[in-house]
Amino acid sequence: MIAAVSTPAGRGGIGIVRICGPDALRASAEFFKLKYKGPVKPYTFRYGFIFDGGLLIDEALLSYMKAPHSYTTLDTVEINCHGGYAVVQKVLSLAVKAGARLAEPGEFTKLAFLNGRIDLSQAEAVMDIISAESDYALISAAKQLSGSIKDKVSSLRAEILDAQAVLEVSIDYPEYEDADRADVIQRISEVSAKLANMAVMANLGGALASGVKTAIVGRPNTGKSSLLNALLDCDRAIVTEIPGTTRDVLSEKLHVGPLVLNLMDTAGIRQSGDVIERLGVERALACADEADLIIWVLDASCEMDNDDFSVWEVIRGRSNAIGALNKSDLPPVLRKQAIMDMFGVPFFNVSAKNSQGLDGVKAHIINMFSAGDIEPGDLLTAERHKQAAERAAAFLKSAAEAAVAGVSDDLISIDLTEAISALGEITGENAGSDLVDRIFSSFCVGK
Numbered sequence: 001m002i003a004a005v006s007t008p009a010g011r012g013g014i015g016i017v018r019i020c021g022p023d024a025l026r027a028s029a030e031f032f033k034l035k036y037k038g039p040v041k042p043y044t045f046r047y048g049f050i051f052d053g054g055l056l057i058d059e060a061l062l063s064y065m066k067a068p069h070s071y072t073t074l075d076t077v078e079i080n081c082h083g084g085y086a087v088v089q090k091v092l093s094l095a096v097k098a099g100a101r102l103a104e105p106g107e108f109t110k111l112a113f114l115n116g117r118i119d120l121s122q123a124e125a126v127m128d129i130i131s132a133e134s135d136y137a138l139i140s141a142a143k144q145l146s147g148s149i150k151d152k153v154s155s156l157r158a159e160i161l162d163a164q165a166v167l168e169v170s171i172d173y174p175e176y177e178d179a180d181r182a183d184v185i186q187r188i189s190e191v192s193a194k195l196a197n198m199a200v201m202a203n204l205g206g207a208l209a210s211g212v213k214t215a216i217v218g219r220p221n222t223g224k225s226s227l228l229n230a231l232l233d234c235d236r237a238i239v240t241e242i243p244g245t246t247r248d249v250l251s252e253k254l255h256v257g258p259l260v261l262n263l264m265d266t267a268g269i270r271q272s273g274d275v276i277e278r279l280g281v282e283r284a285l286a287c288a289d290e291a292d293l294i295i296w297v298l299d300a301s302c303e304m305d306n307d308d309f310s311v312w313e314v315i316r317g318r319s320n321a322i323g324a325l326n327k328s329d330l331p332p333v334l335r336k337q338a339i340m341d342m343f344g345v346p347f348f349n350v351s352a353k354n355s356q357g358l359d360g361v362k363a364h365i366i367n368m369f370s371a372g373d374i375e376p377g378d379l380l381t382a383e384r385h386k387q388a389a390e391r392a393a394a395f396l397k398s399a400a401e402a403a404v405a406g407v408s409d410d411l412i413s414i415d416l417t418e419a420i421s422a423l424g425e426i427t428g429e430n431a432g433s434d435l436v437d438r439i440f441s442s443f444c445v446g447k
């Protein structure tokens, strides 16, 4: 029997202590006294009082979810008491006194997984719902919880198993081999392509769900920090007329329509003799490297210099860059159309100083990441799932290539088994206990 506080620490209207295990109802009766006697029916609330021995602690509600129809599939009791630090800790300690042990992070969800009520992708979706900060992340996680990934993976798995079954037959009856082999090659190549595509698109899914990593880059003094402040509508970063003001990467979240941007203001990129500034530039470059979106800031009130062109070397070839022609409140030297023609990057006239032109930038970003008709739930969002899909795709590709090269069916079948097992890591069928422990250890206590 395990118990935990399921609501956040601190003060709130209600605090919930959850007790789970075959003995949960009996244990709760040791300290929860019903106002009106009588058996506790499952799926109803009962009103009563918490007592520590003879001492009244709180008035509370108790609900009882009976096995197997509960979150964990085991008997579960939830006590809704008042949401203060002392009171919830007291209720928790009473549960422990009654025989429960403190639950580990994510242990309730882990039980739901281990008892087969949900697969691993659904268990992860629970945590994704809790951490969702945008509609996209939330809806995508909700679909995953209802089994969107589980279903997708099991249909791909079924296709591989089908192909494998054909191979097994031809191992036993070599006379069928030729026609069937062509069919198998076709099928596994298709599944491989589907999985590879899912893995590629997962980059977008991840950016949409966990926030678009957005690096604001440019040479010193173009107004990167001013742009960050303007976008956030607050005085977050230090702005001065001295080139090389920003050193560390400053990160802040910004909600833009359905998206969350993880905005990062970076040091102005240039060659510098100053050790600290150089370290700042290294960080800026690393930031640009891993960004889902780069905002390149140019000062439109003066000609581009060598530093601007070295920033271009960093950005060139990236499909995820947009440009801000800043200081457009001053007499213009750089013209938008000419700059766009020169670099082939969409540019926007902005004035960070006057907060002008920002709506156009935001609208463009929303467009970039709405990616046509992609609905939340269409894409993989977790790096773990992406890697498993990549691995499965690679095994299938190698199986198809081996089949074309005339390798024996039993060897091809080994690759197919590996692909199935990679998919099984997503759903948890082939996830080792280390991986499972690692996943649940990142959960909240009480979930």
Ligand SMILES: Nc1nc2c(ncn2[C@@H]2O[C@H](COP(=O)(O)OP(=O)(O)OP(=O)(O)O)[C@@H](O)[C@H]2O)c(=O)[nH]1
Binding pocket: 218, 219, 220, 221, 222, 223, 224, 225, 226, 227, 238, 239, 240, 241, 242, 243, 244, 245, 246, 247, 266, 267, 268, 269, 326, 327, 328, 329, 330, 350, 351, 352, 353, 354
């Ligand atoms: N007129 C005008 N001045 C601006 C604008 N944006 C920034 N500035 C000025 O440009 C100077 C540099 O601004 P910062 O935001 O510190 O520039 P930065 O790119 O972050 O500079 P570093 O951190 O040194 O790389 C400051 O004096 C700002 O007031 C703008 O839109 N219009």
Ligand SMILES: [Mg+2]
Binding pocket: 224, 225, 226, 237, 238, 245, 246, 265, 266, 267, 268
């Ligand atoms: Mg700055």
